[in-house]
Amino acid sequence: MRRHWKVGDLAKLAGLTVRTLRFYDQIGLFSPSAQTESGHRLYNESDLSRLQQIVSLKELGLSLEEIKSVLNDGQISPLEIINLQMARIKEQMKLQQMLLEQLQHVSKSIQGNAPLAVEDFTELLQVMKKSHEALVIERRTRWEQRLDMLGDFLAVGEEESKSKEE
Template sequence: MSYSVRQVASWAAVTVRTLHHYDRTGLLTPSTRTRAGYRLYDEADLARLQQILFYRELGFPLEEIAAILRDPQANALDHLRARQRQLSEEIARLQRLSEVAERAIEVQQTGVTLTPQERFEVFGEIGFDLSYATERQLKWADSQGQRESMARAAAYSKEDWRRIMGEAAEWRERLLAAFDAGEPSDGDAVMDLAEEHRQHISRSFTHCPPAMHLRLADEFAADPRAFALVVPPSQQRPGLADWLAKAVHANAARHDSPEDER
């Protein structure tokens, strides 16, 4: 059975012009033609076209495909191995580009306009997980607090960040000492630490009333990516995130108490 060039083009999802080009270059010459000169392809032609399209999908140039098809037993395996090496190198290159793009996106999502080296110097183990930063940006995009926080973060210099992170590290050291000492989460000392954290956010990023602090604390307890912004994984202890969340809740309740309104 024979098939017209339009039928073959339709089935193979290529253009008629492509099939004409394959014919002109000798890559795929139809077995027969009509008396009027129209190309007709048989089953063997279709099988050869399938091979051509397979190699094209792998990125082989037409000249190399022609060489393979001239002697498939002698050439195909070597060519495929070489192409596999090329593809592996290309995948590695694209992965590096993807990582560069990810870091650029991360800067945009977190609002931190430092170079990767400066970020490592200043933040150390404290990391901005891209997925969490992106989700948070999408979730709170219309929030005045989020907009203010992003604007202030973008304006900070390396020295500003060094100061902010130094304050956070000193607070974290006292927080871990209190947890390791078995201080109750609703004790005055730990509630004072929770209040310091709230004031740090207000001073450095955006006004953080107790209700907002509660939401943040609940995220710390529910999402390890969020808690890693406060305590890096290497310094975390089992139960620490829940303990801090309870301290924040206790501190918020203390602020709601009439005798604390001063």
């Protein structure tokens, strides 16, 4: 198994951009363990573990500042992060299973030429609503995270511009 990854290789592995990893390093959230003589960032297996925790906490809706605080203060263990992520996925699966079962019920009724009761449609609509709300909340959380990153990026750019002007 490989012991070190350069920033480009790690970005591909994690499904992130090199720019994101460099930004994480710039704000002190995720820094490489080592550098080559020529200055290339090198990440090791413990770095992979930290990156997994960062990505998981991000998916759970925490801002980058909150993630940094949680990880630096040791407020939550890697196992707890994984358990939180599993609980979120189980809840999503439960909602999808409920929707699938209700759709199957309606489909069987239609195929059997049985009249559909108002309750069949209202239950289907309720399950669809719950599933849709969960999706909307997840999308909103992701947009908020992206806006946080953009704000952080722009703030860093402003600071650099001001320091150049001075």
